[in-house]
Amino acid sequence: MRILAFSMLAASLLTGCQSMDKEQHSAAPQTARSTVSESLHGTQVADPYRWLEDLDSVETAEWVKRQQSYGDQYLTQIPNRTVIEDRITQLWNYEKLSPPEVKGDNQFFYRNDGLQSQSVLYRADKRGNHAKVLLDPNGFSADGTIALSGVSISDQGQWLAYGTSQSGSDWQQWQFINIATGEALTDKLEWIKFSSATWDKQGEGVWYSRYDAPAAGDNKMEQANYFQKVYYHKLGTPQSEDTLVYHRPDQKDWGFGTELSDDGKYLLISVSQGTDPRNRFFYQELATGNTVELMSELEAEYLFLGNDGDTFYFKTDYQAPKGRIIAVDLNKPQKANWRELVAETDNTIYTAAIINNRFVVSYLKDVLAEVQVYGLKGKLQQTLALPGAGRVVGISGGRNDQQMYFLFNSYIHPTGVYRYDFNGSEVSAYNIPDVAFSPADYVSEQVFYTSKDGTRVPMIISYKKGLKKDGNNPTLLYAYGGFNISLTPRFSPATIAWLDMGGVYAVPNLRGGAEYGEAWHQGGMKEKKQNVFDDYYAAAEYLIAQNYTNSSKLGAYGRSNGGLLMGAALTQRPDLFAAVLPAVGVLDMLRFQKFTIGWAWTSEYGSADNAEDFGYLLAYSPLHNVVKQAYPATMVMTADHDDRVVPSHSFKFTAELQYQQQGDAPVIARIETKAGHGAGKPTAMKIAEFRDIYAFLWHNFGLTLPEQIQ
Template structure:
């Protein structure tokens, strides 16, 4: 549980058989789950030192540590499993293998893609040796190492070592030399974003140009077919156990609400586990993917969702969304507000910018650190494509982004204010010269660099939204949102940027800030989310020329 949706979490334990809460309370947990031992008597978790009174939102987080908590005992006597005081800004997390035999320990430099991997042999899963030695597996911090599963003494690992798009290899616990790996799933066209073991086989979640594929392999590396998906969209929540043939996975697209399906790896049968009842007819609309050249000629993919036969006369109110960072891929996904926008006659576009994970680690690196300007150029050229193809015009083109995407919007309107007719920046990182001084900001240093470094200072100062607001410039109508309990991107980023824009605004276009209370970066109660979404959509729609709703459809 978290107060106001803060990243700070307090773990409570409930007996699911009786429905009664146990007295165990674990505090000062952040960026961690609970990894239970097979005996059900306790779990591993990661925590930070307690924050000073009144400083929980802004307190810089350092020295995360991995512990084991045994049910029925006080947190003060929890077993210390792993700590790295020499790496105070690195993240430590633990994961228990499905059979309870091993604890895998991940060590990661903030939000970097690379990680180190360790393990603890817990011995008998029903009497685990939670204080066992932490042994190294891969400790060069030179790639991603994620455990897919194990079979007797063979460890299956998803890695980017020698494969920027990822591959799955088989390794021995006692032999960590990559030269001795056996390749199970080779690097291919698609980026391997995840994998799971079921029935002694490996199911890989591949992304090809930001759309999902599911492919099945034997543990010897033999391809065993693909899972038929409902269309152009996204697979998420791949869930399986190696002692079962059934895999659960979610699927969604811009026009298909998220549903949960099952796949039997033995029979290849697909079933529907859950499908929501949504009163939306997608048949009048279509989604397609295009590729456009960015400033330097790089081909960038973009999804466009619109009414079938939409008139390409430059008059359509259009919303352009993107993220462009942290190796995160923005894939097709249904959102309840999208049908409303389409019914208003709007067009929705999502650009897959460099900095994300759409084409692997090389694509990510092309939009991080000193290459960050590529992200802003990709976004501007997405806007120019939509305008050139006559989907819309500058006055009818709105841009949207959240978090790192809020930074994208802030940089876009300070660099190209006349290119857009409206802008929404949610919880953006606007002060790039000081972001690392607050809360978890220092964890983003591998992605952005920090102003402490002279070379990084120059590129950060060149695009930091707060540092590049120019007095007398006519900025587009802009709405900025933040939350008072946001301890990831602290609200001061939005406060300062809104004040700077309002002070500098050289025309009558409004610049508004909306501050929600008792919510955070990722959490918002449903009633407040509906209210905020309505405010943002109304602002964007009005700014882009929608002055009245369409006539209701006949029943």
């Protein structure tokens, strides 16, 4: 439905009469309200800001400029805001390394010297010596907003394929480099999203997945993406000559991830459907070109781990919600013939891999990492002695490697690279960063609280030693709760800065995630989404009841699906928080499926296009539940190049909240330019974002920022 501009531009220049706390300032910009309304399943639903969905219009551009000006005006008047930025910068300025990956005669790893906008890809010999820069994305653009979105190295280490994204967009362009000479090829692959590049065994070309180019006149930042296809690209040829390998014109919402078996015989195709954690699994015999639908039903997750000839190994949650490892004989693929190698346990499998001809399985034991090593017949051989209670990610190693590497961190322990030697059966430090603080000065404790329906929920609370639990500490409650994503402990220098300010940082593990397997996920999706919100409110109430804080010092923050959570917190429990920050949030639950990849989330949320889903979506949709009342201080955060959760969600929600606000608390928008959903954001932009989050919270807690943070 096209909205007539009529006098919108003039109307949106009108001013209101809100105040900024107790200070005088210019009022929030008023936004023109149209009379757009539509009937959905017999219910009339008003959409007065539908015109803000047109991201290319002059009216929307003018609205963005006024909101940016208003938000900047509010933030810049906060005294000593730069003190926060200085402390975060000091903490951020340390060398960061990734686990190394060995290909052919080379070792590859990422390094950031501290404050570089983007991390740099290095090449060294097998022992890690004589390291040289292979690819420096900081040279892609002057402002660091063109980022590496993925790399793939050919099996013998001859070629590098790398993807780039601009200003945080999900759209990628892939290019190629001769690793030995550093020479860049002229090959360019475009219109790629949600895909890696899979090299053939000879290093002559790659398989990848792409969408058709948008039609002339379509906005690539808004247009829905359907009908992904698998192609093969041969080096030295134009993309127009790429071979179409697999597609399903009868299944517009199927997505395809590719992988090559270690023996080079099979192209493995994982078939996704939206963001559903379940997948189908097909394989193509490269010798014959024959494609076999091994797992043809969308009934469980099937993660390919490796194969020995005709025997394929999978991590799956089929008849095992917390995960197990099975073997499937391609000659007898029926379920009755599947062999269980590693049985389901009380702990959830987080990741699994075959390294050194063993299964390396990383579990979540009440959210915290536990890593075990099994033989290929399923016998437990070793439980790794980890550096502490925290998170293990980035497990790296090949089928025949004698060593593997991984990252370990927690909320108060910086991310270090560790090595496990299969011969010596021990974990040793490979690279531990030197950060400008002492972890011994901080506490990170796990607690368990009870949600509204009696469910036991874990939460990790971090703070500086010596904190008094007097019910008056500034507290930031961060959460996500959805899409089968586990919120495990992760280090950020910005978190330490918050603790140094005297703040408490709390992260509950809400239903909707994968911390306790698929049942935990399903307990917070579709018609059960309210469980996620209730888990979050119960976490806030626990922090208050246990005298960490009170409602006047409690801030709420979440991103993406967590931004939806923030919208629900504002509209359902505005009494519980002093300040709320919805970032790149899904806030219009009736129209999210109409833009870019939003349709893919219907497996998680449901869809307002379906009568059976419409009722519960309307009941909690943040945009549609804003009413005239006093709301907490709110900073809605988004970016102009977010083509995952399009910024119109945040635009419309900001306008509605500003219109309905009856209290004195500010409602501002922080709209970044040349940025997207979050991936690839340059370091300076990340630091500035945390600066503004903390300054906004502190100011609306009624606190004065110190002249120095230690």
